[in-house]
Amino acid sequence: MAGKKRKTPQLDQLEKGAWPSFVKEIKTSAEKNPMADDLLGQLERSYEDRIGHWKHGGIVGVLGYGGGVIGRYSDLPEEFPNVSHFHTLRINQPAGWFYTSDVLRKLCDIWEKHGSGLTNMHGSTGDLVFLGTRTEELEPIFQELTELGFDLGGSGSDVRTPSCCCGKARCEWACYDTMALTYFLTMHYQDELHRPAFPYKWKFKMSGCPNDCVASIARSDMSIIGTWRDDIQVDKAAVAEYAKSGMNIQRDVVDNCPAKCMAWDGKEIKIDNKSCVKCMHCINVMPKALAPGKDRGACILIGSKAPIIEGALLSSVLIPFIKLEPPYTELIELVDRIHEVWSENGKNRERIGEFIQRVGMGNFLEAIGVEPIPEMVAHPRENPYVFYEEFFEEESDGSDEQAPK
Amino acid sequence: MAEQATVEEVSEAMFKMIRDSMGQKKWKATDLTKAVTELFGERCDKTLAKSAIRELIESGKCVYTYFGGSFIEIPHKEGAEN
Ligand code: HEM
Ligand code: HEM
Ligand code: SF4
Ligand code: SF4
Numbered sequence: 397m398a399g400k401k402r403k404t405p406q407l408d409q410l411e412k413g414a415w416p417s418f419v420k421e422i423k424t425s426a427e428k429n430p431m432a433d434d435l436l437g438q439l440e441r442s443y444e445d446r447i448g449h450w451k452h453g454g455i456v457g458v459l460g461y462g463g464g465v466i467g468r469y470s471d472l473p474e475e476f477p478n479v480s481h482f483h484t485l486r487i488n489q490p491a492g493w494f495y496t497s498d499v500l501r502k503l504c505d506i507w508e509k510h511g512s513g514l515t516n517m518h519g520s521t522g523d524l525v526f527l528g529t530r531t532e533e534l535e536p537i538f539q540e541l542t543e544l545g546f547d548l549g550g551s552g553s554d555v556r557t558p559s560c561c562c563g564k565a566r567c568e569w570a571c572y573d574t575m576a577l578t579y580f581l582t583m584h585y586q587d588e589l590h591r592p593a594f595p596y597k598w599k600f601k602m603s604g605c606p607n608d609c610v611a612s613i614a615r616s617d618m619s620i621i622g623t624w625r626d627d628i629q630v631d632k633a634a635v636a637e638y639a640k641s642g643m644n645i646q647r648d649v650v651d652n653c654p655a656k657c658m659a660w661d662g663k664e665i666k667i668d669n670k671s672c673v674k675c676m677h678c679i680n681v682m683p684k685a686l687a688p689g690k691d692r693g694a695c696i697l698i699g700s701k702a703p704i705i706e707g708a709l710l711s712s713v714l715i716p717f718i719k720l721e722p723p724y725t726e727l728i729e730l731v732d733r734i735h736e737v738w739s740e741n742g743k744n745r746e747r748i749g750e751f752i753q754r755v756g757m758g759n760f761l762e763a764i765g766v767e768p769i770p771e772m773v774a775h776p777r778e779n780p781y782v783f784y785e786e787f788f789e790e791e792s793d794g795s796d797e798q799a800p801k
Numbered sequence: 802m803a804e805q806a807t808v809e810e811v812s813e814a815m816f817k818m819i820r821d822s823m824g825q826k827k828w829k830a831t832d833l834t835k836a837v838t839e840l841f842g843e844r845c846d847k848t849l850a851k852s853a854i855r856e857l858i859e860s861g862k863c864v865y866t867y868f869g870g871s872f873i874e875i876p877h878k879e880g881a882e883n
Contacts, residue, residue, distance in 0.1 A: 451881040454866040455874070460858055462865025462873075469881045481882070531882070552871035553829070591855065592871030593830035739831055745870045 464548025522559025560602035570604030571622030595742030624689035699749030
């Protein structure tokens with residue numbers, strides 16, 4: 397604020413070093429925004445006292461919605477009156493995070509007028525995050541946001557704002573249109589997004605290929621990850637070009653293939669595609685020469701979460717391969733069956749992954765009407781595309797017993 | 802077949818449950834749905850319960866709250882607010 401400058405010796409430490417600093421950003425905002433200024437004050441106090449000075453609030457929101465606003469209050473309102481309320485808003489981002497600079501300016505104008513001016517572009521949920529406003533500002537902000545064509549995102553026990561990698565908009569590896577599916581799911585599940593009716597949160601994250609740029613496998617109740625089921629496309633001339641320009645194909649590509657299904661004879665690369673686990677390694681190293689196959693779709697995995705109530709889980713395979721094209725009927729029917737079973741039987745604050753652990757994958761599959769298959773392995777690191785035919789052949793000409801190895 | 806209950810009837814019943822147990826029980830959408838489908842029997846299904854919840858919220862008689870999970874409550878001044 398003009399005139400007085402806070403002393404923030406503890407926070408100043410966080411400005412040291414070569415990396416960006418949120419302290420620097422808050423200080424810049426504090427020059428014109430009293431909320432940002434009191435935020436600095438309260439944060440400095442938190443470091444002195446070694447304790448957070450925020451209280452969680454539970455009942456703030458906009459009329460009709462059960463998500464999108466996360467209530468926070470200061471427990472030192474006399475000292476820092478401008479952050480006595482400091483609610484966070486989640487705003488549903490456009491699929492793939494594409495904006496025009498004009499819209500970004502308008503979003504910031506709304507936020508500077510009604511809040512702290514501080515944003516997080518973007519939060520780990522995918523949403524555009526506005527940090528810090530008062531209860532009475534919520535409806536005016538919401539009104540201006542909707543006029544600009546934006547809506548609040550999810551929070552609480554609802555469908556969280558779906559998010560995705562940039563997919564076909566910018567990436568040739570996308571095996572399905574992640575942005576189209578994200579938009580579709582966002583619109584299709586508007587009711588579930590704004591009116592929390594589940595045992596706990598439900599996140600969809602869409603990645604176009606197994607590189608999984610939105611870390612869908614670790615962060616979403618339903619991870620929809622692009623893959624292919626035919627052969628990796630090989631451009632022989634481009635492989636030769638890599639070799640000529642000095643790439644050590646044996647060491648850096650073939651020897652690193654986790655499935656050990658590649659061979660290099662100094663001239664040609666050979667891939668045993670039925671053993672390939674679609675890890676993307678070879679394609680990432682030789683993007684000009686190799687590409688995912690042409691028969692593309694996605695693998696649907698279920699159950700990942702961060703450690704909140706119980707430990708972290710990664711998603712495991714539910715549907716090894718599905719073609720994902722509008723109107724996505726098969727996917728929607730599957731999701732609705734899962735939601736129904738989980739809503740009916742899930743405990744309060746039980747994520748789908750924990751629910752499956754509690755009731756058992758077998759019972760869960762039966763309840764949602766999906767046949768168990770070998771690809772549904774317990775651990776994602778054992779890749780969904782391991783097939784056991786070889787193993788069975790060996791066994792079958794001996795006895796029926798499972799000989800321990 | 803008994804005739805379906807109206808949205809108003811169901812939302813009124815929900816409101817009473819919430820009001821009468823204030824301070825003792827927090828209701829989630831699924832709890833309310835289960836309670837009214839039991840109360841009304843075949844006169845109320847999940848879809849009707851959903852409309853009734855929507856009516857409760859949009860009329861302003863109840864609000865969604867968040868305490869770990871999402872609940873439906875009668876609006877009140879929040880403890881954390883100063
Ligand atoms: C002991 C103190 C705290 C605990 C145990 C705690 C716990 C949590 C947990 C478990 C979540 C994840 C919930 C979800 O994703 O639905 C969360 C999210 C969040 N918390 Fe806290 N929290 C604490 C303090 C705070 C404080 C002091 C603030 C702000 C002043 C805060 C702001 C938030 C926000 C904005 C989110 C949403 C973040 C996101 O979506 O990525 N929390 N917190
Ligand atoms: C030393 C101080 C802090 C550290 C190290 C820190 C660190 C982080 C990190 C690592 C994340 C996850 C980022 C992501 O994956 O998107 C995060 C998210 C967040 N932080 Fe902070 N933070 C700090 C202070 C604050 C303060 C002071 C506030 C608000 C007053 C705040 C509000 C949030 C919110 C709302 C999110 C979640 C946004 C979202 O992901 O949806 N943080 N913070
Ligand atoms: S996940 Fe795959 S398709 Fe999506 S941006 Fe990353 S590399 Fe491209
Ligand atoms: S994608 Fe992975 S498993 Fe498949 S051939 Fe390439 S390196 Fe091997």
